[in-house]
Amino acid sequence: MKPSRFQYTWIAIVLIIIGSSVHLGFNPLSIIKDTGNSVVIVEELLEFDFSVGEKVLWSLIETLEMALIGSSIGFAFSIPAALLAARNISPSYVSAAFRGLLGILWSIPPLLWAILLVVIVGLGPTAGILAISLYIMGLSGKYLYEIYESQNVSAYDAMHVIGATRMQIARFVTIPEALPHMGNQYLFLLSYSVRESSILGLVGAGGIGFYIIHHLESLNYGKAAPFILAILAVTLAMDYASTKLRKKLVHN
Amino acid sequence: MDAISLNSIRLTINEKKILDNLTMSIPQGSAVTIMGPNGAGKTTLLRVASGLVRPTSGEIYLFGKKFDKNQRLLGYIPQNLGLVGELDVFTNVMIGALRRMPRWRAISGTYTKDTVSEAYSLMYDLKISHLKDTKVKKLSGGEKQRVAIARTLIQKPSIILADEMTASLDFKAAVTVMDIFTEIKEKMGITLLMTHHNPEIAKMYSDNVLILINGKIEKNIPSKEITKETAEYLYET
């Protein structure tokens, strides 16, 4: 039997993965070979040093606040930006420009934005909030214009014959029809931002990540552990809560 | 006088002739149905007549004047109606009046008393008053049709183009909607250009039927002369 095109594709993918591993000198067994180190780290992490308890709480609150503010700003700006980027609403040169803008915002990861913003606005949560806002605006904007563009064409036709302006079309068709998706979208962005903002402290942009990197670098694994545990707990809790809420939204 | 006339309309998309040297005119106040097999070009013809699609060549005249979007003589009920499911019935009707109010009123939703009472009386005539606060997505097919009609009538058009407006309804519901629509159309002296799939409905509610095949008008038949054979001829070609 001759291999199908599908089988060829898979064979090619496997070959590329093996080739890349050889190229990078990657050996998956190295984690087992150096068991000594892993065991030491795990042991030390498990010696939870709860003397940092208060700091865990405050840095966790800061992280959540950053995520809440950052994702809300990003989401709010993404709604009009996506209107300007949608081909069925905006003139082609405007939509091309805003697609480009959203693409740039989205293609730079939050951690990179944070590095740039720390340089501009200095250390602290302001840089982190702005980093989240910019990235989320890109992510949410791209999603929203896809939603806008997939809306029922005949409603737009009716509006054009009526002689409605672009603003009126956005106000009476695009936004109301997209609204049910937006609640979901916002919850998703919120829980996503919590995860993102927990690492921004690595570059001094605020949040719990600062303490993790600080204690890890000074080899105080026991002190780092409660912070890592806190992130784990909050991320899981957010994921659980937002899944539940989204289900509720869908049923309404 | 002709309310609408198309003069040698051609539309070519990707070298495919969709409308082929099409000429027709609809006398003021009459009701005309275009019939033809799927893909004949009925929807495209209405989209060209409504100004949504610019023909490759040919002219469109409304009441003897060259087509101009700003005249606002046309109402258009697209296939699938084009209602906004997430908005209530009242707002969907008001959408038809957007062009008749200052822009800030439309955006802020502070409509004038006059337009509001027009909307109410249309909803009353179309028997959808009790649904005015209901989201359109929750309505039945027949109720949606009536919302689309009200949205078009509040524009005060002289001509209405309606594409497959009874397609989603069973015969009885179609008759109910078309009875109300025709009554209002007569009262307001509106010219009606429609497409229908059901030959029976076409016969009952139009003066003439135009047979469209491959982008050409093949026949113009007074609707009284529509027979079973006409329908068979249509759907076998």
Ligand SMILES: Nc1ncnc2c1ncn2[C@@H]1O[C@H](COP(=O)(O)OP(=O)(O)O)[C@@H](O)[C@H]1O
């Ligand atoms: N935008 C378009 N691009 C390419 N082909 C189109 C487009 N719109 C319509 N057509 C083609 O034009 C023909 C007529 O379509 P349509 O007007 O929808 O027919 P009907 O309403 O009579 O079923 C079909 O062959 C269809 O595929």
Ligand SMILES: [Mg+2]
């Ligand atoms: Mg059609």
